[in-house]
Amino acid sequence: MATCIDTSRVEPKQTHEPDRSNxxxxxxxxxxxxxxxFCDLVSRVPLCQNHQKPKLVDEGEGxxxxxxxxxxxxxxxxxxxxxxxxxxxxxxxxxxxxxxxxxxxxxxxxxxxxxxxxxxxxxxxxxxxxxxxxxxxxxxxxxxxxxxxxxxxxxxxxxxxxxxxxxxxxxxxxxxxxxxxxxxxxxxxxxxxxxxxxVDIHPGAKIGRGILFDHATGVVIGETAVIGDDVSILHNVTLGGTGKESGDRHPKIGDGVLIGAGACVLGNLKIGDGARIGAGSVVLKAVPPRATAVGNPARLIGGKGNPIKLDKLPGFTMDHTSHIHEWSDYVI
The missing domain is CATH 1.10.3130.10 (serine acetyltransferase, domain 1)
Incomplete structure (x- = not known):
C-alpha cells in the first residue's frame, strides 16, 4: 500500500479522527x-522501448x-x-x-x-x-x-x-x-x-491444467470433449461432433498438444500426446503422438505410414511453422 504514496508530497494534517467504526x-x-x-494522469515512470517481462518476486526453482x-x-x-x-x-x-x-x-x-x-x-x-x-x-x-x-x-x-x-x-x-x-x-x-x-465451452467438457487459450475468440468445445494438461489452443478452434448423435461424440486431446487458429477437430477421436494441428485444418481421424496434421481434410506430415515425429512438445514451444519446409518450397 505504501508504494501508492507519492513521498514528494506532504500529507495534510488531519482535522478530525477517522471513523474507525466504518x-x-x-x-x-x-x-x-x-x-x-491532474499532474499524475501522465505517468512519471519512463517507458522502455525494449519492453521485457519483469522478473517476479519469489521466482526461482520450483x-x-x-x-x-x-x-x-x-x-x-x-x-x-x-x-x-x-x-x-x-x-x-x-x-x-x-x-x-x-x-x-x-x-x-x-x-x-x-x-x-x-x-x-x-x-x-x-x-x-x-x-x-x-x-x-x-x-x-x-x-x-x-x-x-x-x-x-x-x-x-x-x-x-x-x-x-x-x-x-x-x-x-x-x-x-x-x-x-x-x-x-x-x-x-x-x-x-x-x-x-x-468462448463457448460446454460445462460437461473436461479440461486439464496448464491450459492456454490464446486470444480465444470463437473457441467452441463440446460436451464430451476431454483436454489434457499443458495444451495450447488458439482462436476459432472447434472441438465438435460430426452430426446429431448423442453420447461420447467429441475429441480427446492429449497432453502437450498445440491446435492452430481456425482448426476443427470433429468426432470422438484421439489427438495423441505432443501432436500438432496446423491452422485451418479439419481433422476427422486420430492423430498419433508427436505427429503434425495439416490441411482439409488433414493429413500427416511424412505420411500415414511413417509420420515425422516432433522432438519437442508443441504445446510448450508454440511452434506453428517448422513443418512447412517438409512439404512446400513455395517462397513469398
Missing amino acids: PDHHGCKYVEYCRPS GGDIWLAMVEEAKIDVKQEPILSNYYYNSILSHKSLESALASHLSSKLSSSILPSTTLVDLFASVLAEDGEIIEAVKKDLEAARERDPACVSYVHCFLNFKGFLACQAHRIAHKLWSQGRKSLALLIQNRVSKVFA
Whole structure:
C-alpha cells in the first residue's frame, strides 16, 4: 500500500479522527492516497522501448507464490499508472487470496441486470473453497500464459485482461457444478461466458491444467470433449461432433498438444500426446503422438505410414511453422 504514496508530497494534517467504526475506512484511505491528481494522469515512470517481462518476486526453482507475485505486480502497475488505483484495489489489492480475487473478478465480468454480482461472487467463492484442485489449475494456467504467450507481461495482466484465461476458469467452476448435478446453473454460466467472452465451452467438457487459450475468440468445445494438461489452443478452434448423435461424440486431446487458429477437430477421436494441428485444418481421424496434421481434410506430415515425429512438445514451444519446409518450397 505504501508504494501508492507519492513521498514528494506532504500529507495534510488531519482535522478530525477517522471513523474507525466504518469498515470501509481502510479502503477509502487507499483510494485517497492513490487517486491521481491532474499532474499524475501522465505517468512519471519512463517507458522502455525494449519492453521485457519483469522478473517476479519469489521466482526461482520450483516457482514461487503466484498470488504474492500478483500483488507486487499490481502495486507496481498502480505506481506507474495511478489512474488504475481503484480498479486494481477492487480486483487485486483488497483481497487476501487468489480464490477471493478470482471469485470477485469473474462475478463482475459475468454479472447482468438479472444476475447480480453479489449472487455470483458467493457462488464462485463457495465452489473455489470446496474444491482446492481448481485453484491449483488456475495457477498452472497463469504460468502457461506467462511462459508461452509473448504478449503476456505479468501474471496480473493475464488475470485481469486475458479472456481466454477467464473463460477457462469460469468453465472450471461450471464443470464442478455440472458434476454435482446442478446443470441448469452450470449452463447459465456457460451462456454468460459465451456472451461476454465469445468462448463457448460446454460445462460437461473436461479440461486439464496448464491450459492456454490464446486470444480465444470463437473457441467452441463440446460436451464430451476431454483436454489434457499443458495444451495450447488458439482462436476459432472447434472441438465438435460430426452430426446429431448423442453420447461420447467429441475429441480427446492429449497432453502437450498445440491446435492452430481456425482448426476443427470433429468426432470422438484421439489427438495423441505432443501432436500438432496446423491452422485451418479439419481433422476427422486420430492423430498419433508427436505427429503434425495439416490441411482439409488433414493429413500427416511424412505420411500415414511413417509420420515425422516432433522432438519437442508443441504445446510448450508454440511452434506453428517448422513443418512447412517438409512439404512446400513455395517462397513469398
